[in-house]
Amino acid sequence: MIPILLHRITVTALTAVLVAAEPCTLTISHAMQGSPYTLRYAYSLRYKGDTENPLTNGNIEDPGCTATTLPAVWNGFHGVDLDMALKIRKNKKFSKVEVRFLDLPGSRIFAPEQVYLYTGQGKHRERMKLESEVTREERVAGGSVVIHHFKLRSEGMKHLSLQAVNKGVCPPDHPDAGQTAWLFCDEVIFR
Numbered sequence: 001m002i003p004i005l006l007h008r009i010t011v012t013a014l015t016a017v018l019v020a021a022e023p024c025t026l027t028i029s030h031a032m033q034g035s036p037y038t039l040r041y042a043y044s045l046r047y048k049g050d051t052e053n054p055l056t057n058g059n060i061e062d063p064g065c066t067a068t069t070l071p072a073v074w075n076g077f078h079g080v081d082l083d084m085a086l087k088i089r090k091n092k093k094f095s096k097v098e099v100r101f102l103d104l105p106g107s108r109i110f111a112p113e114q115v116y117l118y119t120g121q122g123k124h125r126e127r128m129k130l131e132s133e134v135t136r137e138e139r140v141a142g143g144s145v146v147i148h149h150f151k152l153r154s155e156g157m158k159h160l161s162l163q164a165v166n167k168g169v170c171p172p173d174h175p176d177a178g179q180t181a182w183l184f185c186d187e188v189i190f191r
Helices: 002-020
Strands: 025-027 059-061 075-078 082-087 096-103 115-119 133-138 144-151 159-164 182-190
Touching: 059 182, 082 182, 096 159, 159 182
Parallel strands: none
Antiparallel strands: 025 059, 075 182, 082 159, 096 144, 096 182, 115 159, 133 144
16 A cells, blocks of 8 residues: 555656656757846746746747647737847856747748837837848747847947847738737747
């Protein structure tokens, strides 16, 4: 009788661990990991990431994931831009910023065509004259992850803002033409 009880406890504990672990998620480290930020437009409460400060927490989707539902790492912006601002912590140095977006047009989720970085804050922010290199990782579950890579120097920088322009509505050739488009981001990475 005692071995059965111990077996049940073990199975229950194991089940709890398996349920608590988020499938399809990878955790990476970066220079601004966990940094707080502000958003000009809120993300949808349906797709609000998986932790506090979900756009800088280090959690990204595993591109090899085969799940048909999106992992909780994605932050969804319905019809509005991703427009975030963060204060650069002292002694934090980085030379690259990578911003990861989901492109899944069949679900009305479009990667932005334009992503901008700004220095300064509020009305005094100034757009940086940077071009991004764009790469694409195919997802096993369909669609792709589009990554905008920026090279810059963080020395002397106190504030950094990012704007990713939402498509707004589905284009005329889309089955849901005219419907509000989504923009999804899982992480802003500072290397």
